[in-house]
Amino acid sequence: MSVVTERHGTIMTIGINRPEARNAVNSETASQLVESFTAFDKDASLTAAVLYGVGGNFCAGYDLKELAYNTASIKLEQDVTKGPGPMGPSRMQFSKPVIAAVSGYAVAGGLELSLLADLRVVEQSAVFGVFCRRFGVPLIDGGTVRLPKLIGLSRALDLILTGRSISAQEAYEFGIANRVVPDGQALHHAIELARKISSFPQRCMNLDRASAYYSTFDARSFTEAMQYETENSIQVLMEESVPGARRFNSGEGRSGKL
Template identity: 70%
Template sequence: MALKHFRTVTPMLKASFQSKTFGLCQRTSLMANSYSVSTVDENATSQAVVSERRGRMVIVAINRPEVRNAVNQETAGRLLEELQAFDSDPELNVAVLHGRGGNFCAGYDLKTLANQKAPLKLEQDVTKGPGPMGPSRLQLSKPLIAAVSGFAVAGGLELALLADLRVVEESAVMGVFCRRFGVPLIDGGTVRLPRLIGLSRALDLILTGRPIGAQEALAYGLANRVVPDGQALQAAVELAEQIGSFPQQCLRADRSSAVYSCYDAPSFTQAMQYEFEHGVPIIQSEAIAGATKFTSGEGRGGKFS
């Protein structure tokens, strides 16, 4: 599934992010691409979002540890820019999203909201602009993995839900903490969470705002992996490397079909038709070559190496 609704957004970013609608005014920080060849610039500590490119993977980090990586408007814009750049780059196969300093993301920066003198202006049409947290309205065409440490709550939980997979540290805490302050979920939380863990469990979290730990999140299906504290990023990177090593046309076709059947397919029959039509071309482009490798002895016994 291509980056739905956002094919025409990238050329307009420079203008859009200076508009009153998005409330962003720092042109240079929004338009700069922070990818490096192999390492993050250690002098970039003042940047709200930093990225590191490793081969066909990009690691995107929210870099506001002093506020538990709470997202303000600048950060939202940078996150959107980085994930759009990832999705449109043919050299990149998978992305990892994490937060620096021990927390994934504590949601939208409520101090910024409390001190907002003018009414917060947001794009009302979800097909035309970013969400308050930035990339939350995207439908990426390639896998995104969230490495969750510390708090992933409120809007931070919604960012984690944007990912295909969530690698969660043992002491991490997730939850709809914004329930206590009258801040609604408008970055996909009420859409993605029920699809992911079922309506009953989603309503438990949405209505109570209670914290949920790593093991309960794993039992719910909210977490895909639970790892010791301090190891989420490394585990997510290793998982990304594995996913990125597979034949990508097949992987993306299967991923797209799964997402379509969950969100967009009006019937079982149309979901099956979508799967077939998008899978058949892959037989010629990748499956025949893969079958040849298998017959020569590669991958026997379920080996992935």
């Protein structure tokens, strides 16, 4: 299998398993990634997913060997609402958090896959970059959509136009990396982070998450974004907010403790 999954309680890990190709994604891998993420999003018993690469690299992008000799492998559905992207799940939107555990190379389509996650835990020696620039391969898995929203247009264009590599530290300074951890520890730290956010009242957290995405990508105005946030918030006031307030009143979480 070119994608391996495992449950850790309510956390699912999804691993790209082509270490011999630095986890470059071919059509088979893309299909398996879509299946794995679809299963995760539909499973109500799962609270978060962690995407990683097996064998020391996150993902080196689309498999250019397959592209070079089998152009039929990238039959692209041009309507983004009707089919997956070349890298697989890049056009998907999830109802619960996804964390990327990044080691080694996360370049070209691999960078794009890391951007579909809510958070990125990155090892010190990791490398990001739009390496496909040098081969005339476009960003077609959300790179020109998510990256400018995440780090701003100026910094995004610095990567998109030059194709240069950036280190974990620069990725952190840009806002791509949320955590930088020692080499060999990204997956462990990502799972622990997933467990932490899974310990919170889930409906409230996921509605706030949905509201943040809506205001960033879909809302046409400040007022529309505020209206969406208000309607989302009302849904959980009795279900989670009132019980939470009672727990606080009884002494839980005082002095800023979570």
